[in-house]
Amino acid sequence: xxxVIQSPRHEVTEMGQEVTLRCxxxxxxxxxxxxxxxxxxxxxxxxxxxxxxxxxxSGMPEDRFSAKMPNASFSTLKxxxxxxxxxxxxxxASTWLGGELFFGEGSRLTxx
Amino acid sequence: xKEVEQNSGPLSVxxxxxxxxxxxxxxxxxxxxxxxxxYSGKSPELIMSIYSNGDKEDGRFTAQLNKxxxxxxxxxxxxxxxxxxxxxxxxxxxxxxxxxxFGKGTHLIIQP
Numbered sequence: 001x002x003x004v005i006q007s008p009r010h011e012v013t014e015m016g017q018e019v020t021l022r023c024x025x026x027x028x029x030x031x032x033x034x035x036x037x038x039x040x041x042x043x044x045x046x047x048x049x050x051x052x053x054x055x056x057x058s059g060m061p062e063d064r065f066s067a068k069m070p071n072a073s074f075s076t077l078k079x080x081x082x083x084x085x086x087x088x089x090x091x092x093a094s095t096w097l098g099g100e101l102f103f104g105e106g107s108r109l110t111x112x
Numbered sequence: 113x114k115e116v117e118q119n120s121g122p123l124s125v126x127x128x129x130x131x132x133x134x135x136x137x138x139x140x141x142x143x144x145x146x147x148x149x150x151y152s153g154k155s156p157e158l159i160m161s162i163y164s165n166g167d168k169e170d171g172r173f174t175a176q177l178n179k180x181x182x183x184x185x186x187x188x189x190x191x192x193x194x195x196x197x198x199x200x201x202x203x204x205x206x207x208x209x210x211x212x213x214f215g216k217g218t219h220l221i222i223q224p
Contacts, residue, residue: 048211103157106155
């Protein structure tokens with residue numbers, strides 16, 4: 001299996017622009033998670049989906065952030081408008097029935 | 113609010129010695145506990161999971177859990193330079209595929 005696939009790996013954008021991060025979970029996994037990692041705050045859970053349904057989005061920082069999972073093999077995390085404080089590494093991870101959590105390589109976002 | 117606390121380090125250990133990493137958690141109903149290793153610029157990878165009180169050994173790694181004290185530890189025997197990384201403690205309160213709460217990690221340096 002190719003593992004969890006994220007794109008883009010690196011994104012540099014200007015404040016106010018829309019950013020869309022993409023994730024393809026491991027085939028057969030039914031849970032998908034979006035995390036954000038910074039030096040100051042560590043790994044923070046933003047939102048997770050079970051069977052494509054958002055279960056808990058309490059970690060989403062504010063209304064500028066939104067996430068969708070239209071089908072079992074694809075999810076997006078969108079930031080609109082982006083701000084410099086959104087600069088971080090965003091990880092997508094997937095699992096099957098609460099088993100081992102597999103992470104993608106991450107998307108490093110820099111907002112200027 | 114669920115909290116997972118770790119000493120950020122760096123923890124410096126001579127090659128061949130035992131490295132001891134510690135973690136405390138705040139939520140008493142936590143059921144599942146994990147140790148992830150993260151190399152610089154890479155994604156976290158699972159190295160150990162533990163669910164019941166006591167010790168669990170896997171090769172050079174031993175995880176220890178004490179639910180009464182809300183304490184988890186990871187021992188690395190015969191430390192190697194390749195063990196140099198950040199070690200993240202993660203806790204899951206639910207039995208299902210709820211998101212993991214991560215500590216900020218301990219930076220471990222194995223000195224040759």
